Amino acid sequence: xxxxxxxxxxxxxxxxxxxxxxxxxxxxxxxxxxxxxxxxxxxxxxxxxxxxxxxxxxxxxxxxxxxxxxxxxxxxxxxxxxxxxxxxxxxxxxxxxxxxxxxxxxxxxxxxxxxxxxxxxxxxxxxxxxxxxxxxxxxxxxxxxxxxxxxxxxxxxxxxxxxxxxxxxxxxxxxxxxxxxxxxxxxxxxxxxxxxxxxxxxxxxxxxxxxxx
Amino acid sequence: xxxxxxxxxxxxxxxxxxxxxxxxxxxxxxxxxxxxxxxxxxxxxxxxxxxxxxxxxxxxxxxxxxxxxxxxxxxxxxxxxxxxxxxxxxxxxxxxxxxxxxxxxxxxxxxxxxxxxxxxxxxxxxxxxxxxxxxxxxxxxxxxxxxxxxxxxxxxxxxxxx
Numbered sequence: 001x002x003x004x005x006x007x008x009x010x011x012x013x014x015x016x017x018x019x020x021x022x023x024x025x026x027x028x029x030x031x032x033x034x035x036x037x038x039x040x041x042x043x044x045x046x047x048x049x050x051x052x053x054x055x056x057x058x059x060x061x062x063x064x065x066x067x068x069x070x071x072x073x074x075x076x077x078x079x080x081x082x083x084x085x086x087x088x089x090x091x092x093x094x095x096x097x098x099x100x101x102x103x104x105x106x107x108x109x110x111x112x113x114x115x116x117x118x119x120x121x122x123x124x125x126x127x128x129x130x131x132x133x134x135x136x137x138x139x140x141x142x143x144x145x146x147x148x149x150x151x152x153x154x155x156x157x158x159x160x161x162x163x164x165x166x167x168x169x170x171x172x173x174x175x176x177x178x179x180x181x182x183x184x185x186x187x188x189x190x191x192x193x194x195x196x197x198x199x200x201x202x203x204x205x206x207x208x209x210x211x212x213x
Numbered sequence: 214x215x216x217x218x219x220x221x222x223x224x225x226x227x228x229x230x231x232x233x234x235x236x237x238x239x240x241x242x243x244x245x246x247x248x249x250x251x252x253x254x255x256x257x258x259x260x261x262x263x264x265x266x267x268x269x270x271x272x273x274x275x276x277x278x279x280x281x282x283x284x285x286x287x288x289x290x291x292x293x294x295x296x297x298x299x300x301x302x303x304x305x306x307x308x309x310x311x312x313x314x315x316x317x318x319x320x321x322x323x324x325x326x327x328x329x330x331x332x333x334x335x336x337x338x339x340x341x342x343x344x345x346x347x348x349x350x351x352x353x354x355x356x357x358x359x360x361x362x363x364x365x366x367x368x369x370x371x372x373x374x375x
Contacts, residue, residue, distance in 0.1 A: 005318060005367055009337040012315030016228035019310075022245040024219060030253055033246065035282045095261045096254050096278045097271055100331060101350025103278045197284070204281060207328040211351035211359060 035197055036107055040091050047084045050077050069136045076128055083121055087114045101208045108201055115190065119183045126182035127175045134171055138163065218259070223252055226272045232338070233273070235309055236322050236330045237280040244309070251279045266347075273338075273348055277331050321370040325363060332356065333363045 003011070013019075032038070054074040061070025090113075094106055137143045151164055158165040191198075223230075234247040255275050262271050310316055322330055328349070335345040346353040 008314045012312040099350030
């Protein structure tokens with residue numbers, strides 16, 4: 001190579017008018033593939049899906065004779081809608097006109113804080129969902145019959161809330177497990193869908209932080 | 214997007230967008246996608262432009278920020294990925310530009326990390342170290358050292374191909 005890279009660049013772009021500009025079609029309706037917009041879209045879809053999901057759950061549960069469980073699940077889903085709407089509003093402050101480092105940092109901070117907010121709620125959501133379904137199961141005819149059979153195998157005189165103590169103990173234990181791993185389940189789900197992009201973002205930020213030192 | 218906005222505020226600066234997008238893409242299809250995405254984001258962000266910097270600097274910022282966080286759609290399957298520096302054997306010399314030397318230089322630039330691509334593109338566009346530091350959001354003192362390192366790497370890649 002005889003020319004310097006600066007010379008190659010200068011000579012190559014001596015006349016920018018020769019550059020072929022791609023055709024721009026229907027930009028307004030274009031589905032953005034930017035990671036920020038993608039997440040915004042996901043939150044938006046999430047809100048709509050939760051809304052539709054809660055109505056469907058309520059109808060289905062009413063049809064199978066468990067309207068209160070349907071209502072209970074709806075009540076658990078409503079905070080998710082509120083959280084998603086609040087998080088969506090925060091993205092308004094993410095301007096792409098910042099420096100690359102500031103932009104990536106503000107995006108990363110928003111992402112982390114959103115994940116934290118969702119994660120806190122999922123710690124409550126999963127155990128409450130489990131508890132609601134388990135209680136409904138115990139109260140059902142089939143659940144009652146199963147517990148009666150169980151009492152014949154493991155008889156006990158210790159009754160708590162009208163149930164054998166070990167049923168309550170198992171319920172409490174499983175609820176605690178759901179609470180402990182609710183966050184992990186949510187993060188595992190996130191990692192499957194966005195793990196690679198999150199890693200890429202971390203690498204970019206680390207690289208830029210080196211430049212700032 | 215209004216056609217007037219595109220004609221008056223984006224098209225005169227299309228060269229900047231083209232040069233940046235080419236450095237982050239490996240196919241014509243991806244390039245056109247990136248170009249359109251940058252145009253869309255410039256239009257969406259136009260109200261945030263506070264005239265503290267030049268419009269062209271704003272376009273550099275948006276173009277780089279979009280290229281750094283854009284999701285490419287994989288052809289097989291439907292998973293989205295962000296562009297990575299490719300292994301050297303995976304990059305063919307592109308015929309994107311009329312000059313073979315430029316194509317060769319771009320091919321070498323694509324072997325760099327995403328941050329290094331941004332730094333060298335701004336340097337080749339004759340931005341000062343202060344401007345590069347401002348656009349990237351880094352420390353001016355480190356820019357010179359980083360550019361020297363990137364240039365050495367580019368020379369090595371190009372000479373290896375010769």
